[in-house]
Structure formats: C-alpha cells, structure tokens
Amino acid sequence: MTLLVTGGRVLRPDLTVERADVRVDDDGRIDAVGALERRETDQTLDASGGIVLPGLVNAHGHAAMTLLRGYADDKPLDAWLQEDVWPIEGVLTPEDVGAGARLAAVEMIRSGTTAFADMYFHVGTVAEAVADAGLRARLGHGVVTVGKDDEAARADFAESLAVAEEYDGAADGRVTTAVMPHAPHTVDTDLLAEFVPKAHEAGVPLHFHFNETAEYVEAIDEEAGVRPGAYADDLGMLADDTWVAHGVHLDDAEIDLLAERDVAVVHCPASNMKLASGMAPVQRLRDAGVTVALGTDGAASNNDLDLFDEARDAAMLGKLAVDDASAVPAEAAVEMATRGGAEALGLPVGRIEAGAPADLAVVDFDAPHLTPEHDPVSHLAYAARGSDVRHTVCDGRVLMRDREVLTLDADAVKREAAERARDAVDRAS
Numbered sequence: 001m002t003l004l005v006t007g008g009r010v011l012r013p014d015l016t017v018e019r020a021d022v023r024v025d026d027d028g029r030i031d032a033v034g035a036l037e038r039r040e041t042d043q044t045l046d047a048s049g050g051i052v053l054p055g056l057v058n059a060h061g062h063a064a065m066t067l068l069r070g071y072a073d074d075k076p077l078d079a080w081l082q083e084d085v086w087p088i089e090g091v092l093t094p095e096d097v098g099a100g101a102r103l104a105a106v107e108m109i110r111s112g113t114t115a116f117a118d119m120y121f122h123v124g125t126v127a128e129a130v131a132d133a134g135l136r137a138r139l140g141h142g143v144v145t146v147g148k149d150d151e152a153a154r155a156d157f158a159e160s161l162a163v164a165e166e167y168d169g170a171a172d173g174r175v176t177t178a179v180m181p182h183a184p185h186t187v188d189t190d191l192l193a194e195f196v197p198k199a200h201e202a203g204v205p206l207h208f209h210f211n212e213t214a215e216y217v218e219a220i221d222e223e224a225g226v227r228p229g230a231y232a233d234d235l236g237m238l239a240d241d242t243w244v245a246h247g248v249h250l251d252d253a254e255i256d257l258l259a260e261r262d263v264a265v266v267h268c269p270a271s272n273m274k275l276a277s278g279m280a281p282v283q284r285l286r287d288a289g290v291t292v293a294l295g296t297d298g299a300a301s302n303n304d305l306d307l308f309d310e311a312r313d314a315a316m317l318g319k320l321a322v323d324d325a326s327a328v329p330a331e332a333a334v335e336m337a338t339r340g341g342a343e344a345l346g347l348p349v350g351r352i353e354a355g356a357p358a359d360l361a362v363v364d365f366d367a368p369h370l371t372p373e374h375d376p377v378s379h380l381a382y383a384a385r386g387s388d389v390r391h392t393v394c395d396g397r398v399l400m401r402d403r404e405v406l407t408l409d410a411d412a413v414k415r416e417a418a419e420r421a422r423d424a425v426d427r428a429s
C-alpha cells in the first residue's frame with residue numbers, strides 16, 4: 001500500500017528540520033522526501049503542525065517485564081533480581097510473556113518507537129507479538145547459567161543459538177535475532193568459549209549486559225583477574241556486530257577497546273538511576289567514536305517504555321556525569337534515539353531518506369509544553385513526550401493513526417496483561 005505523510009516538517013539525517021512530505025512505496029520503503037507533487041496514494045497521514053521523525057529505536061530491553069512494572073522498586077540491581085524478579089520470572093508461562101510483550105508493543109507504538117531489541121525467554125511468543133503489532137525487533141533468548149547444573153547450562157546456551165536461527169526473518173523479515181548471554185559473570189566461561197564462535201559461524205550477533213554495576217566488574221575481576229573488557233575480548237565477545245547494554249563502569253582502556261572493535265553501547269539512563277547503578281560515560285564514549293544508542297531496559301526498572309524520556313534523561317545525566325552542561329547536547333540525544341539505535345542493532349532504519357524502510361513517528365508540536373518553538377531539536381530532546389506522538393508507521397504500514405493503535409486492541413491487551421500479572425504474583429507467592 002502506498003502512503004503519503006503530508007503537510008508536516010521532516011527531521012533530515014543531518015538533524016535539520018524542513019517542510020517536506022514523505023512518500024512511501026508499496027514495498028514499505030521511502031520513495032521520496034520533499035515538496036512533493038500531488039500523486040494518488042492508497043493512504044495519507046496528516047502531519048500538519050507536526051514533525052516527522054525516524055521511528056525511535058529502543059536498543060535494549062525486556063518487553064514482557066511490563067508485567068512486573070511496579071512489582072518491586074527501590075532496590076539495587078542484585079537484590080532486586082535475586083529477591084524479587086527472578087523468583088516471579090520462574091513462574092511466567094509462554095502466554096504470560098506474549099501478553100507482556102503485547103503490552104510493551106502497544107506502549108512503544110503509542111510513544112513512537114518502531115524497533116526494539118529484546119532479551120528474554122519464551123521468545124516465540126515475543127516474535128508473535130512483534131508480528132501482530134507490526135513492529136521491527138531484534139530478539140534473543142537470554143542465557144543465565146549460574147545456579148544451573150552442566151546439562152541445564154549447556155541446554156540454555158544451545159537454546160539461545162537455536163532460537164536465533166529459528167526466528168531470524170520472522171514477521172516478514174522484521175524480526176532479526178541475536179545470541180544473548182545475560183552478562184559475562186552470569187554465564188559459565190567454558191560455555192562462552194564454546195558458543196561464542198558458534199554464534200559467529202552462524203552469522204548471529206551477540207548482545208549482553210556489560211559493566212552495569214561496580215559489582216559486575218568486580219565479579220569478573222575476582223573470577224578471572226582482569227577487567228570485563230579484556231575478558232570479553234579474549235572470548236571473542238567484542239565483534240563489530242556486538243552491541244552491549246549499559247557500559248556504566250568503563251575505564252579508558254575499555255572505552256578504547258569498544259571503539260576499536262566497533263561495539264555499540266546502549267545507554268539506559270532511567271534504569272541506571274533507578275537501580276543506582278551509576279552514570280555511564282556517554283560523552284567520552286561518543287568522543288572516542290563509539291556508537292551510543294538508547295534503551296529503556298525492562299519496564300520494572302524504568303518504569304515505562306517512553307524513549308523520549310530516555311533521550312531527556314540521557315542529555316541531563318550526561319551533563320551531571322561530567323559536571324559539564326555542554327556534554328550530551330540535544331542533537332546527541334536525538335541521534336542516539338534514532339540513528340544510534342539503528343546502527344547498534346544493524347537495522348537499515350533511523351534516517352528519513354529515499355530507499356530506507358518507512359519507519360516513522362509523527363510528533364504533534366501543537367502543545368503548550370512545546371510552545372514557543374525556538375529550536376525543534378531542543379524540543380525533541382528536552383520537552384517532547386511519548387504522548388505527543390500522533391501517528392506511527394513501521395515498514396510502510398500505519399500502526400497508529402491519530403493516537404489510535406490499529407494493529408492491536410489496546411484495551412484487550414491491557415486487560416489480559418493485568419490479569420496475567422495478578423495470576424503470576426499469586427503463583428509466585
């Protein structure tokens with residue numbers, strides 16, 4: 001179906017904003033951008049008073065953790081995971097995970113996110129949710145081997161590779177995959193040494209939590225006597241298609257190593273603040289040439305999936321981290337939420353230009369908190385909210401028109417997720 005997004009302004013790849021229409025071909029790709037002559041299209045979207053952005057990219061998260069939003073707050077990462085999150089995750093069924101992923105999909109579509117990365121389990125039901133929602137995603141089975149016997153640990157890692165091979169290309173090619181060891185210290189070294197080369201041989205990228213807390217760094221130091229950067233590099237985990245989450249506690253050598261290996265880092269400022277994990281060196285990473293993307297992490301440590309919040313938090317926290325108000329400026333925050341995420345996930349999106357897949361979000365600028373408009377990029381980073389998104393398009397398909405989600409029944413999705421979350425809490429207690 002052809003589509004014309006008309007009457008608005010467009011955020012161009014160089015982050016300038018200009019009056020333009022966007023025409024989408026029936027293959028879901030952008031056909032032309034500019035002041036376009038009226039030509040018959042199957043559908044139109046009215047963008048007047050708004051700015052058309054590349055759909056936002058949420059480069060690290062755990063979608064089904066929407067079920068655990070508000071379930072356990074105000075604890076540091078390890079206590080939160082071990083005392084609250086892992087026990088209840090142990091009772092989640094594939095259907096629960098699917099329901100949580102659908103709720104995440106509704107939330108992301110409503111706030112202009114069109115692509116996301118997901119590390120969880122029961123990945124088949126997450127892939128189904130992505131297919132039904134019309135989103136784009138890079139999915140993987142998260143491997144944790146601590147506390148498992150050899151056989152179960154090996155089976156968990158083997159499942160991550162099998163899942164990556166099974167679901168790659170699902171949802172008409174909108175689903176791609178990765179092998180996802182949870183973190184260097186939560187996965188057995190021998191299994192990493194065995195399976196990382198297998199992932200490379202299969203052409204499947206790697207994604208893992210990296211240097212999220214000081215304790216995560218210490219755990220590797222205690223186990224291997226080196227920093228996690230050197231440890232992961234020795235195991236071949238730092239390849240040019242690897243992207244890592246957090247990168248909060250990095251020393252200079254690790255920043256240089258990530259740059260050298262072309263590994264992207266997903267900054268998750270809200271999760272890092274809530275769990276008091278620390279402040280990532282975002283400006284230093286960018287100065288070193290590392291691609292930095294943004295992620296919400298799971299809704300249980302955020303507690304929403306609004307990437308506009310993440311952009312604002314990234315800009316604010318990036319300044320506080322180095323006591324410099326010029327660090328992580330508005331343009332950097334907007335770039336991380338769009339092109340940075342696309343590059344991290346290896347997706348051909350994140351820019352509005354002819355030939356690119358039509359993944360778009362139209363932000364309505366006609367709101368009191370976006371008035372006056374001195375600088376639209378400033379508003380996108382510091383003032384806009386997910387609820388300002390009026391239309392969302394992925395792969396040329398309209399997922400939300402005038403704030404109505406078209407691909408999923410938002411009320412039914414909310415109802416089912418709330419019921420399943422209540423039942424899971426009962427089963428876990």
Ligand SMILES: CSC[C@H]1O[C@@H](n2cnc3c(O)ncnc32)[C@H](O)[C@@H]1O
Nearest residue numbers: 062085119120121142143144209298
């Ligand atoms: C085995 S699937 C992924 C696993 O990761 C857990 N998780 C959620 N948030 C975080 C975080 O910030 N750091 C580390 N691990 C996290 C999630 O609950 C799943 O168990």
Ligand SMILES: [Zn+2]
Nearest residue numbers: 061245297298
């Ligand atoms: Zn995470």
